[in-house]
Amino acid sequence: MKNENYEQILDKVNTYSNPSQLRITDMKICKVDLPPWGCYLLKLETNQGICGFGEMRDGASPTYLKMLKSRLIGENPCEVDRLFRKIKQFGGQSRQAGGVCAVELALWDLAGKAYGVPVYQMIGGRFRDNVRLYADTHIEDGRATGVLMDPKEVGRVLKGFMDDGYTVLKILSVELLMAQEGNYCGPLDFVDNLRAAEAKVKKVAKTGTRAEVSAANAELYDYNRIPHPFTNMHVTEQGLDALEDYIAQIRGVIGYKVPLAIDHFGHFPLPDMIKIARRLERFNLAWLEDMLPWYLTDQYKELKSFTTAPIATGEDMYLAETFEPLLAEGALDLVHPDILTSGGILETKKLGDLAAKYGASMAVHMCESPIASLAAAHMATASENFFALEHDSFDSPWWEDLIIGPVKPMVEHGFARVTDAPGLGIEDLNEDLIREHGPIKDKNVWISTDEWNEETSLDRLWS
Numbered sequence: 001m002k003n004e005n006y007e008q009i010l011d012k013v014n015t016y017s018n019p020s021q022l023r024i025t026d027m028k029i030c031k032v033d034l035p036p037w038g039c040y041l042l043k044l045e046t047n048q049g050i051c052g053f054g055e056m057r058d059g060a061s062p063t064y065l066k067m068l069k070s071r072l073i074g075e076n077p078c079e080v081d082r083l084f085r086k087i088k089q090f091g092g093q094s095r096q097a098g099g100v101c102a103v104e105l106a107l108w109d110l111a112g113k114a115y116g117v118p119v120y121q122m123i124g125g126r127f128r129d130n131v132r133l134y135a136d137t138h139i140e141d142g143r144a145t146g147v148l149m150d151p152k153e154v155g156r157v158l159k160g161f162m163d164d165g166y167t168v169l170k171i172l173s174v175e176l177l178m179a180q181e182g183n184y185c186g187p188l189d190f191v192d193n194l195r196a197a198e199a200k201v202k203k204v205a206k207t208g209t210r211a212e213v214s215a216a217n218a219e220l221y222d223y224n225r226i227p228h229p230f231t232n233m234h235v236t237e238q239g240l241d242a243l244e245d246y247i248a249q250i251r252g253v254i255g256y257k258v259p260l261a262i263d264h265f266g267h268f269p270l271p272d273m274i275k276i277a278r279r280l281e282r283f284n285l286a287w288l289e290d291m292l293p294w295y296l297t298d299q300y301k302e303l304k305s306f307t308t309a310p311i312a313t314g315e316d317m318y319l320a321e322t323f324e325p326l327l328a329e330g331a332l333d334l335v336h337p338d339i340l341t342s343g344g345i346l347e348t349k350k351l352g353d354l355a356a357k358y359g360a361s362m363a364v365h366m367c368e369s370p371i372a373s374l375a376a377a378h379m380a381t382a383s384e385n386f387f388a389l390e391h392d393s394f395d396s397p398w399w400e401d402l403i404i405g406p407v408k409p410m411v412e413h414g415f416a417r418v419t420d421a422p423g424l425g426i427e428d429l430n431e432d433l434i435r436e437h438g439p440i441k442d443k444n445v446w447i448s449t450d451e452w453n454e455e456t457s458l459d460r461l462w463s
Helices: 006-012 079-089 094-115 151-161 174-178 188-207 210-224 237-254 269-284 297-305 320-328 345-357 370-379 431-436
Strands: 025-033 039-047 053-054 132-139 168-172 260-262 285-289 309-314 361-364 386-391 414-416
Touching: 025 094, 025 285, 039 094, 079 345, 094 345, 132 151, 132 370, 151 237, 168 285, 168 386, 174 237, 188 210, 188 285, 188 361, 237 260, 237 345, 269 297, 269 345, 297 309, 297 320, 297 386, 320 345, 320 370, 345 361, 345 370, 361 370, 370 386, 370 414
Parallel strands: 132 168, 132 386, 168 260, 260 285, 285 309, 361 386
Antiparallel strands: 025 039, 039 053, 132 414
């Protein structure tokens, strides 16, 4: 065999770039109006012409992302874990984690493209060939309409998902049923003001300007941010009967073989959630989701002790370590993170391993663009105790066309495809669709972040 020198061997290696010399040169963002609150998308540019894509959690402020720019410019994006540790202090619970998580996704995308390797392989390799999706639907006729659907019609929607290959289902907006007259009781002044704020949101959603919609939602938010124990709202026996009958009619259409999860119960305190959980046990549920604020560990432990229904929470929790108190108390059957809040791809995989230690499986929340969905699918591919990933884009038929790349079609027969394409498998984004379905109508949909280039701070957390 002919001897070859080092340089000759390197000439035959497909390195896609020169990873050790790769540097971040710019950060750009754009917005796409995906339901319910729209998402900011991220593009990290480099000195070698390759770009990495990320995404913020729906409804998050872009400031959480832009403030990270000066801490990333000039860095090597392949050093994903080091950079995550550098910026993770700037993340927080729920949407406050949006910037850190968006960057983490884009770093993995860049690292995979630099080395020519899919992200799932970089974090440990496959546990599965396809990623199971769970299909969800709201029980109201259209988003934010307030019109309650007939339960048999909800069942027919879910049965349609089953016919398309989905093997796990979820219904949302159950609080709409609980809000029907006679199904609840509470301070009359509070209830009247809450209903007025809800009615205003529905009205301006149809005819109002962006500013009017924003103002109305801000007013309603002042009520929705009141934690469950402090609303002093309670479910009546009529309400419990109505809920039980509603779910029974849905099960009558879809049967009992398919797992069914339920989300959005309303902000009722612990005693009422116990009543709800016990009423719903007979429906063989996949899980009951976010019945209480996630930080009420003792209340979750008590809830779990009073019901045999599986309990899940986690979409608003940042970092794997935040889940451990709930897991250590045996309060969860499943963790349910959102990859755009939990810390990104690697942190969510670590969370899965932590949950497995305590005997809990992992389902994944997802109400964002194909960027986040692909990132979650890569994580799920490489996670042992993964159960199902949410698919919530049925009312946005253009959703999958936002991305350009070999990963399409992304969804087939109720499962997400993960290919061997480098990084996340995204070559580019469809800017025509972003322009059509976003607030920026200019030729260039990407917003400059140059005003953040020189932002500095002493970030050390100790002296």
